[in-house]
Amino acid sequence: xxxxxxxxxxxIEILLDGADKRKKVEHKISENKSEELSVYYxxxxxxxxxxxxxxxxxxxxxxxxxxxxxxxxEILYDRANQHDFATLTKQLASPGILNQSKVYxxxxxxxxxxxxxxxxxxxxxxxxxxxxVGRRLTDLNKELEFVVHTxxxxxxxxxxxxxxxxxxxxxxxxxxxxxxxxxxxxxIIGKIYFLLVRVKIxxxxxxxxxxxxxxxxPSVYHDDDTVAKFEIMDGAxxxxxxxxxxxxxGGYNLTxxxxxINRKFSVKYFLNxxxxxxxxxxxxxxxxxxxxxKGDVPRRQINSAIxxxxxxxxx
Amino acid sequence: xxxxxxxxxxxxxxxxxxxxxxxxxxxxNFLEIEVSDPVTHGVGWRNRFTDYAIKVQTNLPxxxxxxxxxxxxxxDFEWLTSxxxxxxxxxxxxxxxxxxxxxxxxxxxxxxxDDAFIEERRKGLESFINRVAGHPLAQNERCLHMFLxxxxxxxxxxxxxxxxx
Numbered sequence: 220x221x222x223x224x225x226x227x228x229x230x231i232e233i234l235l236d237g238a239d240k241r242k243k244v245e246h247k248i249s250e251n252k253s254e255e256l257s258v259y260y261x262x263x264x265x266x267x268x269x270x271x272x273x274x275x276x277x278x279x280x281x282x283x284x285x286x287x288x289x290x291x292x293e294i295l296y297d298r299a300n301q302h303d304f305a306t307l308t309k310q311l312a313s314p315g316i317l318n319q320s321k322v323y324x325x326x327x328x329x330x331x332x333x334x335x336x337x338x339x340x341x342x343x344x345x346x347x348x349x350x351x352v353g354r355r356l357t358d359l360n361k362e363l364e365f366v367v368h369t370x371x372x373x374x375x376x377x378x379x380x381x382x383x384x385x386x387x388x389x390x391x392x393x394x395x396x397x398x399x400x401x402x403x404x405x406x407i408i409g410k411i412y413f414l415l416v417r418v419k420i421x422x423x424x425x426x427x428x429x430x431x432x433x434x435x436x437p438s439v440y441h442d443d444d445t446v447a448k449f450e451i452m453d454g455a456x457x458x459x460x461x462x463x464x465x466x467x468x469g470g471y472n473l474t475x476x477x478x479x480i481n482r483k484f485s486v487k488y489f490l491n492x493x494x495x496x497x498x499x500x501x502x503x504x505x506x507x508x509x510x511x512x513k514g515d516v517p518r519r520q521i522n523s524a525i526x527x528x529x530x531x532x533x534x
Numbered sequence: 535x536x537x538x539x540x541x542x543x544x545x546x547x548x549x550x551x552x553x554x555x556x557x558x559x560x561x562x563n564f565l566e567i568e569v570s571d572p573v574t575h576g577v578g579w580r581n582r583f584t585d586y587a588i589k590v591q592t593n594l595p596x597x598x599x600x601x602x603x604x605x606x607x608x609x610d611f612e613w614l615t616s617x618x619x620x621x622x623x624x625x626x627x628x629x630x631x632x633x634x635x636x637x638x639x640x641x642x643x644x645x646x647x648d649d650a651f652i653e654e655r656r657k658g659l660e661s662f663i664n665r666v667a668g669h670p671l672a673q674n675e676r677c678l679h680m681f682l683x684x685x686x687x688x689x690x691x692x693x694x695x696x697x698x699x
Contacts, residue, residue, distance in 0.1 A: 386670050388595070388596065388697070388698040389670040389673075390670070395547055397547060404542075405542060406542050406544050408543070408544060408545070408546070408547060409547060410546070410547045410549055412549055412550070415562070416561070416562055416563055417562050417563045417594055417670075418563055418668070418670060419563050419565075419668065420563075455561065455563075457556060457557065457559075457561055457562070458556045458562060459550070459552035459553050459556035459557065460552055460557075461549040461550075461552070463546045463547070465544060465546075496668070497668070498664075498665050498668055498669075500668075500669065
Protein backbone atom coordinates (compact mmCIF):
# COMPACT_ATOMS: atom_id res chain seq x y z
CA UNK A 220 0.00 0.00 0.00
CA UNK A 221 1.61 3.26 -0.90
CA UNK A 222 0.53 6.85 -0.59
CA UNK A 223 0.64 7.62 -4.27
CA UNK A 224 -1.73 6.89 -7.12
CA UNK A 225 -5.36 5.89 -6.74
CA UNK A 226 -6.75 4.49 -3.54
CA UNK A 227 -7.53 5.94 -0.20
CA UNK A 228 -3.95 6.76 0.67
CA UNK A 229 -4.32 4.89 3.96
CA UNK A 230 -1.57 2.65 5.23
CA ILE A 231 -2.43 -0.14 7.66
CA GLU A 232 0.15 -1.68 9.96
CA ILE A 233 -0.27 -4.40 12.56
CA LEU A 234 2.10 -4.30 15.52
CA LEU A 235 2.36 -7.04 18.10
CA ASP A 236 2.87 -6.30 21.80
CA GLY A 237 6.30 -7.21 23.12
CA ALA A 238 7.48 -8.16 19.63
CA ASP A 239 11.12 -7.37 20.35
CA LYS A 240 11.17 -9.63 23.40
CA ARG A 241 9.30 -12.47 21.74
CA LYS A 242 11.05 -15.39 20.05
CA LYS A 243 11.17 -15.21 16.25
CA VAL A 244 11.85 -17.91 13.73
CA GLU A 245 12.46 -18.01 10.00
CA HIS A 246 9.36 -19.60 8.49
CA LYS A 247 8.39 -20.22 4.90
CA ILE A 248 5.47 -18.11 3.78
CA SER A 249 5.56 -19.09 0.12
CA GLU A 250 7.45 -21.48 -2.14
CA ASN A 251 10.41 -19.13 -2.47
CA LYS A 252 10.14 -16.78 0.48
CA SER A 253 10.87 -17.06 4.17
CA GLU A 254 10.24 -14.44 6.78
CA GLU A 255 11.08 -13.85 10.41
CA LEU A 256 7.83 -14.33 12.27
CA SER A 257 6.90 -14.08 15.95
CA VAL A 258 6.26 -17.32 17.81
CA TYR A 259 3.19 -17.85 19.99
CA TYR A 260 2.14 -20.82 22.11
CA UNK A 261 -1.24 -22.34 22.86
CA UNK A 262 -3.19 -20.38 25.47
CA UNK A 263 -1.17 -17.21 25.08
CA UNK A 264 -2.89 -13.88 24.62
CA UNK A 265 -2.33 -12.27 21.23
CA UNK A 266 -2.43 -8.49 21.58
CA UNK A 267 -1.12 -5.47 19.83
CA UNK A 268 -2.17 -2.41 17.92
CA UNK A 269 -3.46 -1.57 14.45
CA UNK A 270 -2.13 1.69 13.10
CA UNK A 271 -3.97 3.38 10.26
CA UNK A 272 -1.95 6.21 8.75
CA UNK A 273 -3.48 8.80 6.48
CA UNK A 274 -1.80 11.30 4.18
CA UNK A 275 -1.74 14.78 5.73
CA UNK A 276 -5.13 16.28 5.01
CA UNK A 277 -6.50 12.94 3.87
CA UNK A 278 -9.63 11.28 5.11
CA UNK A 279 -10.95 7.72 5.16
CA UNK A 280 -14.66 6.95 5.06
CA UNK A 281 -15.38 3.37 6.11
CA UNK A 282 -18.15 0.95 6.97
CA UNK A 283 -16.35 -0.44 10.03
CA UNK A 284 -12.87 -1.68 10.97
CA UNK A 285 -12.31 -5.15 12.35
CA UNK A 286 -9.43 -7.48 13.13
CA UNK A 287 -9.60 -11.28 12.85
CA UNK A 288 -7.31 -14.00 14.16
CA UNK A 289 -7.51 -16.88 11.70
CA UNK A 290 -6.13 -20.38 11.85
CA UNK A 291 -6.42 -22.15 8.52
CA UNK A 292 -5.48 -25.36 6.76
CA GLU A 293 -4.97 -25.24 3.02
CA ILE A 294 -4.70 -28.40 0.92
CA LEU A 295 -2.94 -27.42 -2.27
CA TYR A 296 -4.28 -29.82 -4.84
CA ASP A 297 -7.83 -29.24 -3.67
CA ARG A 298 -8.57 -25.53 -3.95
CA ALA A 299 -12.01 -25.96 -2.44
CA ASN A 300 -10.42 -27.44 0.62
CA GLN A 301 -9.31 -24.31 2.47
CA HIS A 302 -10.56 -24.73 5.95
CA ASP A 303 -10.56 -22.18 8.78
CA PHE A 304 -10.36 -24.08 12.05
CA ALA A 305 -10.24 -20.95 14.20
CA THR A 306 -11.75 -17.51 13.61
CA LEU A 307 -11.88 -14.81 16.27
CA THR A 308 -13.08 -11.31 15.50
CA LYS A 309 -12.77 -7.98 17.28
CA GLN A 310 -14.51 -4.82 16.10
CA LEU A 311 -12.08 -1.91 16.21
CA ALA A 312 -14.32 0.85 14.91
CA SER A 313 -17.95 1.23 13.90
CA PRO A 314 -18.79 2.89 10.55
CA GLY A 315 -17.49 6.45 10.34
CA ILE A 316 -14.90 8.81 8.95
CA LEU A 317 -11.27 9.06 9.93
CA ASN A 318 -9.78 12.53 9.54
CA GLN A 319 -6.39 11.72 10.91
CA SER A 320 -4.13 8.74 11.55
CA LYS A 321 -5.32 6.54 14.37
CA VAL A 322 -4.06 3.61 16.43
CA TYR A 323 -6.45 0.93 17.70
CA UNK A 324 -5.36 -1.49 20.41
CA UNK A 325 -6.60 -5.11 20.24
CA UNK A 326 -6.44 -8.14 22.47
CA UNK A 327 -7.40 -11.77 21.90
CA UNK A 328 -7.07 -13.21 25.41
CA UNK A 329 -5.82 -16.78 26.01
CA UNK A 330 -6.28 -17.92 22.44
CA UNK A 331 -6.48 -21.64 21.84
CA UNK A 332 -3.90 -22.57 19.25
CA UNK A 333 -4.19 -26.32 19.07
CA UNK A 334 -1.94 -27.02 16.09
CA UNK A 335 1.57 -26.07 15.04
CA UNK A 336 2.18 -23.89 11.97
CA UNK A 337 3.27 -26.07 9.08
CA UNK A 338 4.44 -25.25 5.56
CA UNK A 339 4.51 -28.51 3.62
CA UNK A 340 4.52 -29.86 0.09
CA UNK A 341 0.78 -30.35 -0.29
CA UNK A 342 -0.71 -28.87 2.84
CA UNK A 343 -0.14 -25.67 4.82
CA UNK A 344 -1.36 -24.70 8.23
CA UNK A 345 -1.00 -21.06 9.16
CA UNK A 346 -2.17 -18.47 11.66
CA UNK A 347 -2.62 -14.81 10.82
CA UNK A 348 -4.10 -11.55 11.99
CA UNK A 349 -6.16 -9.82 9.35
CA UNK A 350 -7.42 -6.24 9.49
CA UNK A 351 -10.35 -5.31 7.27
CA VAL A 352 -11.44 -1.72 6.67
CA GLY A 353 -14.86 -1.98 5.08
CA ARG A 354 -15.63 0.44 2.25
CA ARG A 355 -18.30 0.99 -0.39
CA LEU A 356 -16.40 -0.47 -3.31
CA THR A 357 -13.35 -2.41 -2.17
CA ASP A 358 -12.28 -3.23 1.37
CA LEU A 359 -8.77 -2.48 2.57
CA ASN A 360 -6.91 -5.48 3.99
CA LYS A 361 -3.70 -6.08 5.85
CA GLU A 362 -2.44 -9.43 7.05
CA LEU A 363 0.28 -10.40 9.49
CA GLU A 364 1.25 -14.03 9.82
CA PHE A 365 2.62 -15.48 13.04
CA VAL A 366 3.96 -18.89 13.92
CA VAL A 367 2.57 -21.27 16.52
CA HIS A 368 4.77 -23.93 18.09
CA THR A 369 3.32 -26.83 20.06
CA UNK A 370 5.50 -27.88 22.96
CA UNK A 371 5.74 -31.22 24.67
CA UNK A 372 7.55 -32.53 27.70
CA UNK A 373 9.66 -35.62 28.02
CA UNK A 374 7.50 -38.69 27.41
CA UNK A 375 6.80 -41.07 30.27
CA UNK A 376 8.04 -44.10 28.42
CA UNK A 377 10.69 -44.04 25.75
CA UNK A 378 12.11 -47.50 25.33
CA UNK A 379 14.71 -48.28 22.72
CA UNK A 380 13.88 -49.89 19.39
CA UNK A 381 15.71 -53.19 18.88
CA UNK A 382 14.95 -55.58 16.03
CA UNK A 383 16.51 -58.38 14.03
CA UNK A 384 15.80 -58.26 10.29
CA UNK A 385 17.23 -59.70 7.11
CA UNK A 386 16.98 -61.87 4.06
CA UNK A 387 17.07 -65.53 4.88
CA UNK A 388 20.51 -67.11 4.50
CA UNK A 389 21.90 -63.92 2.93
CA UNK A 390 21.95 -60.95 5.29
CA UNK A 391 20.93 -60.75 8.93
CA UNK A 392 21.34 -57.64 11.04
CA UNK A 393 20.16 -56.46 14.39
CA UNK A 394 19.52 -52.73 14.61
CA UNK A 395 19.01 -50.71 17.76
CA UNK A 396 18.03 -47.06 18.23
CA UNK A 397 18.19 -45.62 21.76
CA UNK A 398 14.69 -44.11 21.75
CA UNK A 399 11.38 -44.13 19.93
CA UNK A 400 10.63 -40.48 20.63
CA UNK A 401 13.20 -37.80 19.92
CA UNK A 402 12.99 -34.06 20.41
CA UNK A 403 14.06 -31.79 17.56
CA UNK A 404 17.54 -31.11 18.98
CA UNK A 405 18.14 -34.68 20.10
CA UNK A 406 20.70 -37.18 18.88
CA ILE A 407 19.88 -40.60 17.50
CA ILE A 408 22.31 -43.02 19.12
CA GLY A 409 22.19 -46.53 17.80
CA LYS A 410 24.09 -49.46 16.40
CA ILE A 411 23.88 -52.02 13.64
CA TYR A 412 25.14 -55.49 14.52
CA PHE A 413 25.87 -57.89 11.67
CA LEU A 414 24.85 -61.49 12.27
CA LEU A 415 25.26 -62.91 8.76
CA VAL A 416 26.82 -61.28 5.70
CA ARG A 417 26.67 -63.35 2.51
CA VAL A 418 26.29 -60.36 0.20
CA LYS A 419 29.02 -57.91 -0.83
CA ILE A 420 28.10 -54.72 1.00
CA UNK A 421 29.70 -51.56 -0.31
CA UNK A 422 28.39 -49.02 2.19
CA UNK A 423 25.53 -48.20 4.54
CA UNK A 424 23.48 -45.02 4.98
CA UNK A 425 20.91 -43.66 7.37
CA UNK A 426 18.08 -41.56 5.94
CA UNK A 427 15.44 -39.53 7.75
CA UNK A 428 12.24 -39.49 5.72
CA UNK A 429 9.32 -37.12 6.26
CA UNK A 430 6.02 -38.49 5.07
CA UNK A 431 3.20 -35.99 4.63
CA UNK A 432 -0.20 -37.64 4.29
CA UNK A 433 -3.22 -35.66 3.11
CA UNK A 434 -6.79 -36.72 2.55
CA UNK A 435 -8.83 -39.47 4.11
CA UNK A 436 -10.40 -42.72 3.06
CA PRO A 437 -9.91 -43.64 -0.60
CA SER A 438 -8.17 -40.42 -1.57
CA VAL A 439 -5.17 -40.64 0.72
CA TYR A 440 -2.03 -39.12 -0.73
CA HIS A 441 1.51 -39.58 0.60
CA ASP A 442 4.41 -37.29 -0.13
CA ASP A 443 7.80 -38.64 0.94
CA ASP A 444 10.79 -36.37 1.33
CA THR A 445 14.28 -37.48 2.37
CA VAL A 446 15.24 -34.72 4.79
CA ALA A 447 18.57 -36.19 5.89
CA LYS A 448 21.12 -38.59 4.40
CA PHE A 449 24.09 -39.72 6.38
CA GLU A 450 26.68 -42.36 5.54
CA ILE A 451 27.36 -44.51 8.59
CA MET A 452 29.64 -47.16 7.13
CA ASP A 453 32.01 -47.39 4.19
CA GLY A 454 33.32 -50.83 3.25
CA ALA A 455 32.36 -54.45 3.74
CA UNK A 456 31.38 -55.64 7.20
CA UNK A 457 31.71 -59.19 8.47
CA UNK A 458 29.84 -61.22 11.05
CA UNK A 459 30.10 -59.88 14.59
CA UNK A 460 30.84 -56.27 13.65
CA UNK A 461 28.96 -53.42 15.33
CA UNK A 462 28.59 -50.13 13.48
CA UNK A 463 27.71 -47.15 15.71
CA UNK A 464 25.15 -44.53 14.70
CA UNK A 465 25.21 -40.98 15.96
CA UNK A 466 22.92 -38.63 14.09
CA UNK A 467 22.30 -35.11 15.45
CA UNK A 468 18.81 -33.96 14.50
CA GLY A 469 19.49 -30.28 15.21
CA GLY A 470 21.31 -29.98 11.91
CA TYR A 471 18.24 -30.69 9.83
CA ASN A 472 15.04 -28.84 9.07
CA LEU A 473 12.54 -30.95 10.99
CA THR A 474 9.08 -30.41 12.44
CA UNK A 475 7.36 -32.33 15.23
CA UNK A 476 5.40 -35.44 14.21
CA UNK A 477 1.78 -34.46 13.56
CA UNK A 478 -0.97 -36.98 13.95
CA UNK A 479 -4.24 -36.51 12.08
CA ILE A 480 -4.36 -32.71 12.37
CA ASN A 481 -7.98 -31.57 12.31
CA ARG A 482 -8.64 -34.91 10.53
CA LYS A 483 -6.94 -33.41 7.47
CA PHE A 484 -3.28 -34.34 7.40
CA SER A 485 -0.41 -36.10 9.17
CA VAL A 486 3.31 -35.68 9.21
CA LYS A 487 5.32 -38.76 10.17
CA TYR A 488 9.02 -39.37 10.35
CA PHE A 489 10.90 -42.57 9.55
CA LEU A 490 14.46 -43.72 9.98
CA ASN A 491 15.50 -45.62 6.88
CA UNK A 492 18.54 -47.85 7.15
CA UNK A 493 19.93 -48.50 3.65
CA UNK A 494 22.63 -51.04 2.76
CA UNK A 495 24.07 -50.89 -0.74
CA UNK A 496 25.97 -53.79 -2.31
CA UNK A 497 28.63 -53.85 -5.00
CA UNK A 498 26.04 -54.13 -7.77
CA UNK A 499 24.14 -51.10 -6.35
CA UNK A 500 21.31 -53.24 -5.07
CA UNK A 501 19.68 -51.66 -2.01
CA UNK A 502 18.48 -53.41 1.11
CA UNK A 503 16.54 -51.27 3.51
CA UNK A 504 14.56 -51.23 6.74
CA UNK A 505 12.22 -48.38 7.68
CA UNK A 506 11.27 -47.60 11.25
CA UNK A 507 8.93 -44.89 12.45
CA UNK A 508 10.13 -42.42 15.08
CA UNK A 509 8.17 -39.72 16.86
CA UNK A 510 9.60 -36.20 16.89
CA UNK A 511 8.47 -33.63 19.45
CA UNK A 512 9.30 -30.02 20.21
CA LYS A 513 10.95 -29.19 23.51
CA GLY A 514 10.45 -25.76 25.12
CA ASP A 515 13.53 -23.55 25.00
CA VAL A 516 13.88 -22.54 28.62
CA PRO A 517 14.90 -24.95 31.37
CA ARG A 518 11.98 -26.36 33.34
CA ARG A 519 12.62 -24.26 36.44
CA GLN A 520 12.30 -21.00 34.58
CA ILE A 521 9.26 -21.75 32.46
CA ASN A 522 6.92 -18.85 32.79
CA SER A 523 3.29 -19.43 33.59
CA ALA A 524 2.03 -18.73 30.09
CA ILE A 525 4.16 -21.45 28.54
CA UNK A 526 3.58 -23.86 31.41
CA UNK A 527 -0.17 -23.81 30.91
CA UNK A 528 0.31 -24.64 27.24
CA UNK A 529 2.76 -27.51 27.56
CA UNK A 530 1.13 -30.76 26.61
CA UNK A 531 2.09 -34.16 27.76
CA UNK A 532 3.04 -36.24 24.76
CA UNK A 533 1.10 -39.44 25.07
CA UNK A 534 2.29 -43.02 25.13
CA UNK B 535 7.79 -39.47 35.39
CA UNK B 536 11.14 -39.53 33.65
CA UNK B 537 13.70 -36.94 34.64
CA UNK B 538 14.62 -34.19 32.24
CA UNK B 539 17.93 -34.44 30.48
CA UNK B 540 20.27 -31.59 31.21
CA UNK B 541 22.44 -32.70 28.30
CA UNK B 542 22.13 -35.23 25.51
CA UNK B 543 23.87 -38.51 26.21
CA UNK B 544 25.84 -39.38 23.10
CA UNK B 545 27.74 -42.40 24.41
CA UNK B 546 27.83 -45.43 22.15
CA UNK B 547 25.46 -48.27 22.81
CA UNK B 548 27.11 -51.33 24.27
CA UNK B 549 27.29 -54.42 22.15
CA UNK B 550 28.84 -57.85 22.07
CA UNK B 551 32.54 -57.89 21.29
CA UNK B 552 33.41 -59.41 17.95
CA UNK B 553 34.94 -62.85 18.09
CA UNK B 554 38.49 -62.65 16.73
CA UNK B 555 37.96 -65.67 14.56
CA UNK B 556 35.04 -63.89 12.89
CA UNK B 557 37.11 -60.76 12.46
CA UNK B 558 40.00 -62.49 10.71
CA UNK B 559 38.46 -65.42 8.88
CA UNK B 560 37.47 -65.46 5.21
CA UNK B 561 34.40 -63.33 4.50
CA UNK B 562 31.21 -65.34 4.11
CA ASN B 563 30.29 -63.60 0.84
CA PHE B 564 32.99 -64.96 -1.48
CA LEU B 565 31.60 -65.44 -5.02
CA GLU B 566 33.64 -65.01 -8.18
CA ILE B 567 32.59 -66.06 -11.66
CA GLU B 568 34.94 -65.93 -14.60
CA VAL B 569 33.82 -66.09 -18.26
CA SER B 570 36.82 -67.03 -20.39
CA ASP B 571 38.35 -69.27 -23.03
CA PRO B 572 36.09 -68.61 -26.04
CA VAL B 573 36.19 -71.50 -28.50
CA THR B 574 34.47 -71.53 -31.89
CA HIS B 575 33.21 -74.96 -32.87
CA GLY B 576 32.29 -76.30 -36.27
CA VAL B 577 32.85 -75.07 -39.82
CA GLY B 578 30.78 -73.40 -42.44
CA TRP B 579 28.26 -70.67 -42.08
CA ARG B 580 25.31 -72.40 -40.42
CA ASN B 581 26.96 -74.83 -38.02
CA ARG B 582 29.43 -72.65 -36.22
CA PHE B 583 29.01 -71.33 -32.66
CA THR B 584 31.23 -69.95 -29.93
CA ASP B 585 31.10 -71.10 -26.33
CA TYR B 586 32.83 -69.88 -23.20
CA ALA B 587 34.15 -71.43 -19.99
CA ILE B 588 32.15 -70.38 -16.92
CA LYS B 589 34.25 -70.91 -13.79
CA VAL B 590 32.68 -70.43 -10.36
CA GLN B 591 34.58 -70.08 -7.08
CA THR B 592 32.54 -69.51 -3.94
CA ASN B 593 32.04 -70.27 -0.27
CA LEU B 594 28.29 -69.52 -0.24
CA PRO B 595 26.49 -72.55 1.14
CA UNK B 596 23.63 -72.14 -1.36
CA UNK B 597 25.93 -73.40 -4.13
CA UNK B 598 26.39 -77.18 -4.17
CA UNK B 599 29.99 -77.03 -5.47
CA UNK B 600 32.59 -74.65 -4.10
CA UNK B 601 34.38 -74.77 -7.45
CA UNK B 602 32.92 -75.59 -10.83
CA UNK B 603 33.63 -75.16 -14.51
CA UNK B 604 31.16 -75.59 -17.37
CA UNK B 605 30.87 -74.39 -20.97
CA UNK B 606 28.01 -72.21 -22.15
CA UNK B 607 27.10 -70.34 -25.34
CA UNK B 608 25.22 -67.06 -25.88
CA UNK B 609 21.83 -68.69 -26.43
CA ASP B 610 22.23 -70.44 -23.05
CA PHE B 611 22.53 -67.01 -21.45
CA GLU B 612 19.36 -65.98 -23.27
CA TRP B 613 17.61 -69.05 -21.88
CA LEU B 614 18.74 -68.16 -18.35
CA THR B 615 17.47 -64.59 -18.78
CA SER B 616 14.00 -65.76 -19.86
CA UNK B 617 13.78 -68.33 -17.04
CA UNK B 618 14.69 -65.71 -14.44
CA UNK B 619 12.31 -63.14 -15.91
CA UNK B 620 9.48 -65.64 -15.68
CA UNK B 621 10.11 -67.23 -12.30
CA UNK B 622 11.92 -64.77 -10.11
CA UNK B 623 10.93 -61.29 -8.95
CA UNK B 624 14.24 -59.75 -9.92
CA UNK B 625 14.90 -57.20 -12.62
CA UNK B 626 17.28 -59.10 -14.87
CA UNK B 627 20.16 -56.94 -16.14
CA UNK B 628 20.57 -56.70 -19.92
CA UNK B 629 22.73 -59.14 -21.86
CA UNK B 630 25.33 -57.84 -24.28
CA UNK B 631 23.74 -57.35 -27.69
CA UNK B 632 22.50 -60.13 -29.95
CA UNK B 633 24.40 -58.52 -32.84
CA UNK B 634 22.11 -59.64 -35.65
CA UNK B 635 23.95 -57.29 -37.97
CA UNK B 636 27.08 -59.34 -37.40
CA UNK B 637 25.34 -62.35 -38.91
CA UNK B 638 24.76 -60.75 -42.31
CA UNK B 639 26.97 -61.95 -45.16
CA UNK B 640 29.48 -59.84 -47.05
CA UNK B 641 31.00 -58.28 -43.92
CA UNK B 642 34.58 -57.05 -44.09
CA UNK B 643 35.43 -58.61 -40.71
CA UNK B 644 34.80 -62.09 -39.35
CA UNK B 645 31.34 -61.04 -37.99
CA UNK B 646 30.28 -63.13 -35.03
CA UNK B 647 33.62 -64.86 -34.93
CA ASP B 648 35.71 -61.73 -34.98
CA ASP B 649 38.17 -61.68 -32.07
CA ALA B 650 37.34 -58.14 -31.01
CA PHE B 651 33.60 -58.85 -31.03
CA ILE B 652 34.03 -62.07 -29.04
CA GLU B 653 36.11 -60.24 -26.43
CA GLU B 654 33.45 -57.51 -26.08
CA ARG B 655 30.78 -60.17 -25.71
CA ARG B 656 32.86 -62.14 -23.19
CA LYS B 657 33.24 -59.05 -20.99
CA GLY B 658 29.52 -58.33 -21.19
CA LEU B 659 28.62 -61.92 -20.29
CA GLU B 660 31.03 -61.91 -17.34
CA SER B 661 29.57 -58.70 -15.95
CA PHE B 662 26.04 -60.05 -16.52
CA ILE B 663 26.55 -63.36 -14.75
CA ASN B 664 28.33 -61.83 -11.75
CA ARG B 665 25.53 -59.33 -11.38
CA VAL B 666 22.83 -61.96 -11.56
CA ALA B 667 24.51 -64.62 -9.43
CA GLY B 668 25.11 -62.12 -6.62
CA HIS B 669 21.41 -61.38 -6.29
CA PRO B 670 19.94 -63.12 -3.22
CA LEU B 671 16.67 -63.88 -5.04
CA ALA B 672 18.37 -65.27 -8.13
CA GLN B 673 20.39 -67.57 -5.88
CA ASN B 674 17.13 -69.30 -4.99
CA GLU B 675 16.37 -70.31 -8.56
CA ARG B 676 17.12 -73.82 -9.80
CA CYS B 677 17.84 -72.51 -13.33
CA LEU B 678 20.78 -70.43 -12.10
CA HIS B 679 22.38 -73.38 -10.31
CA MET B 680 21.91 -75.65 -13.27
CA PHE B 681 23.35 -72.99 -15.58
CA LEU B 682 26.45 -72.45 -13.43
CA UNK B 683 27.28 -75.85 -12.07
CA UNK B 684 25.80 -78.68 -14.16
CA UNK B 685 27.66 -79.95 -17.21
CA UNK B 686 24.65 -79.85 -19.53
CA UNK B 687 21.64 -77.57 -19.57
CA UNK B 688 18.48 -79.62 -19.45
CA UNK B 689 15.91 -77.29 -20.95
CA UNK B 690 13.17 -79.75 -19.96
CA UNK B 691 14.00 -79.37 -16.30
CA UNK B 692 11.36 -78.68 -13.68
CA UNK B 693 11.72 -75.04 -12.56
CA UNK B 694 11.88 -74.58 -8.80
CA UNK B 695 13.54 -72.98 -5.82
CA UNK B 696 16.78 -73.89 -4.13
CA UNK B 697 17.50 -73.39 -0.45
CA UNK B 698 20.77 -73.33 1.40
CA UNK B 699 21.74 -76.85 2.37
